[in-house]
Amino acid sequence: MSSLPTLVEGARAGRTRDIARLISLVENGADAVPELMRELAASAGAARVIGITGSPGVGKSTTTSAIISSLRHAGARVGVLAVDPSSPFSGGALLGDRIRMQQHATDDGVFIRSMASRGHLGGLSATTPQALRVLDAAGFDVVLVETVGVGQSEVEVAGSADTTLVLLAPGMGDGIQAAKAGILEIGDVFAVNKADRDGADSTARELRSMIALSDRSGQAWVPPVVKTVASTGQGIDDLMSALDQHHSWLVATGELHLRRVRRAREEVESIAIGMLRRRMGSQDERGGLADAAAEVAAGRTDAFSAATALVTRLMQG
C-alpha cells in the first residue's frame, strides 16, 4: 500500500486508482482520515457540487448520465458520488442503465463511485462530505452527488451541494406529495423528467404554482422548472443552462460562500458530536450512559435528569 502523501499526490495528478483508494480510506473510516483531511484542506473548494435527488423511478441515473455527457462535451472533468441503494452505479441497475453508463466508465475525465449509505437508510453516507473533499482536491470541475430522495436524505443532499436539482416525473402523485413535505424548500432547480409522458405539463404547472405560493416566491432566486426526457437528451440543454444560471447567481450574490461556510459548520459539528458520542458511549462504568439507560427504563429517573448528569460528568472528565 502506498503511503498517504503518495496517494494524495497521485489523486492530485488525477490518477483514478489513487482517488479510488483515498475514497476507500474515507469510507472505511481509516485511522488515516484525519491526516488525509489535513493534507487536502488547502486544495479544497474549487469544484462545483451539484446534488441530484428524486423518488425512485423518476430517472435519476439517466439524468445524471445525460448531465455527465453535457459537462464532458464542454470539457469539464466530472466526479460522481452515487449514494443510492437502487442506483445503477451501486449495482441495483436495469441492464439498459448499465449499458448507458459504459460510455462514461471508459472516459478518463469521469470518475464514478457508489457509496454505501451505511447507517443512513436511503440517505447520504456519513462519509460523503469527506469523499467530496477527495474529488475536489483531485481537480474535478464538477462533482455530482446523486441520492434517492426519501425524507431526510433530500435535506442532506441539499446541505452538501452548492446547487440541488430535484427530479420529478409526471403522474407520480408521490412526487407532488413529497414536494408538499419539503422538497420545495431544498430544490434550486426542478426538472420534470419523462416529459414525453402524459401529465408532464400539469406536473410542471402544479410545481410552478406551488413555488409561486411558497415562501420562496419572494426570494432573490426563484427555482426554475424545466422539462426533460433524459433518455433522448431532450431538454438537457435547458437543464444545464438552469444549473449554470444558479451557479452564477450563487457566485454573484456571495451565497456560494455562505453555503460553504454553512456546510463546513455542519461538518465540523457532526464530527465533534461523533467524538462526544463516542466519549459518552465509552462511559459504560457506573454513572455512565448504560447505567443511565437502565435507571430511566426502570423509572428510577427521567431522561432529562440522566442526560444532565451525563453531560456534567463528561465536562468534568
Add this chain to the structure above:
Amino acid sequence: MSSLPTLVEGARAGRTRDIARLISLVENGADAVPELMRELAASAGAARVIGITGSPGVGKSTTTSAIISSLRHAGARVGVLAVDPSSPFSGGALLGDRIRMQQHATDDGVFIRSMASRGHLGGLSATTPQALRVLDAAGFDVVLVETVGVGQSEVEVAGSADTTLVLLAPGMGDGIQAAKAGILEIGDVFAVNKADRDGADSTARELRSMIALSDRSGQAWVPPVVKTVASTGQGIDDLMSALDQHHSWLVATGELHLRRVRRAREEVESIAIGMLRRRMGSQDERGGLADAAAEVAAGRTDAFSAATALVTRLMQG
C-alpha cells in the same frame, strides 16, 4: 393555565384536555418539560407501544383505524401519535378517511394526536419519546405510533416501539425496493394490505422468501406476514393475533426489557447530544463553531482538526 402538578394529575385521571395540554408543552419544548419528565418517570413503562409504518398509499390510516377498533372491542384504552404529514390525523386526509376516524374521535377510550415532524422531514418528531411518556403515564394500555415510511423514519419508529408493524400493498414495486433497503430489518410483523388487489399473494410470497433468506431467518422471532383488507376488516384478527404473539414473545424472552433499555439509552443520548450541540452553537465567539466553519471553508484548517479543537475547548469550558 393550570399548574403542572394539576395537569399531571388530570392526565393520570384520563382527562383528555389535560393530556392534550401536556403533549403541547412537550411539542413546544416548554421550559417545564424537564420537570414534567421527572414527574412522569415513575409511572412510565406500562403501555404497549406499537409502531406502524409504510410508504404513502399502503393504507396506514385505515389500518390504524381498524387496529383501534379491534383494541377497543377488547376493552383497551388506546393512544395514537400520528407523525405523518400525509396522515388524516394531521389534516392531509381524504374525506373518506376522516369520516372513518370520526367514530374514534367521540370515543373517550381513544386519544388521537398528530405531531409535526419538525426538523425531521417525513420522520418521527424529536419530541415523540416524550409524548409517548405522557400517554403512558395517562394510563393508555396501547399506544400506536403511526409514521410514513420513508428512509430514516422507519428506523426511528422501530427504535421507539416495542413492536414495529410494516405495511405494504400489492403491486407497489417501491414496497419491495424499500424492503431491500432496510425495512426487512426493522419489521416485527408485516402486513400486505389491500390484499383484495391483484398481486397480493406474490407480494406476500416475495416478502416471506426475503425474510427466509435474510439474517433474521435464524433468529428466535421470524416476522410473520399477514394479508389484510383494512377497509373491510378482513385479516385484522390475524394481524392482531400476530401483534399479540410478538408481544408475548417480547415478554417471555426478556427482549421487551432490553428494547426499553435501548430506547432509554437513545433518548438519554439524544437529549445529552442536544445539550452539547447547544453549548457548541453558543460558542460563536473567537475559537467557536462559527469561527471554525469559516476557517474550514477558507481551507485554512480541516474539519477534523477544527472539531478536535472545539471538543477540547468544550471539555475545558
